[in-house]
Amino acid sequence: MIxxxxxxxxxxxxxxxxxxxxxxxxxxxxxxYVREAHLFKAxxxxxxxxxxxxxxxxxxxxxxxxxxxxxxxxxxxQQLAVLRKAGIIADRRYGxxxxxxxxxxxxxxxxxxxxxxxxxxxxxxxxxTSRACSCPKCTDHISxx
Numbered sequence: 001m002i003x004x005x006x007x008x009x010x011x012x013x014x015x016x017x018x019x020x021x022x023x024x025x026x027x028x029x030x031x032x033y034v035r036e037a038h039l040f041k042a043x044x045x046x047x048x049x050x051x052x053x054x055x056x057x058x059x060x061x062x063x064x065x066x067x068x069x070x071x072x073x074x075x076x077x078q079q080l081a082v083l084r085k086a087g088i089i090a091d092r093r094y095g096x097x098x099x100x101x102x103x104x105x106x107x108x109x110x111x112x113x114x115x116x117x118x119x120x121x122x123x124x125x126x127x128x129t130s131r132a133c134s135c136p137k138c139t140d141h142i143s144x145x
Contacts, residue, residue: 042086
């Protein structure tokens with residue numbers, strides 16, 4: 001069992017170099033980067049990035065994401081739970097529908113930067129509405145067309 005680092009105590013790692021044990025101080029670097037690692041872990045799935053792309057233009061309900069991304073509702077809900085736990089998105093209930101929105105918009109800058117670095121393009125149709133979605137937001141939009 002690994003003990004939690006205590007303030008003022010320098011932890012050490014044993015490193016084997018050519019069959020000799022050396023003790024190196026660990027400046028609690030592992031604990032300094034935990035939040036960043038959790039953020040990147042939440043972004044490590046293509047479906048989660050597609051969901052964030054769909055949320056780029058504002059909040060969407062699960063049924064809208066299901067229609068837009070052509071994924072099952074249960075699968076989308078699992079991916080939304082990961083993003084919510086990471087603090088990237090938040091939800092609100094409106095009747096029977098749950099709407100999701102991005103609360104950390106800087107994540108979109110990360111996605112854009114990754115896209116620029118890899119030369120890839122988004123597969124999500126931005127701003128598209130699907131007639132297969134029956135949520136109040138989409139049916140109000142369709143009736144205004």
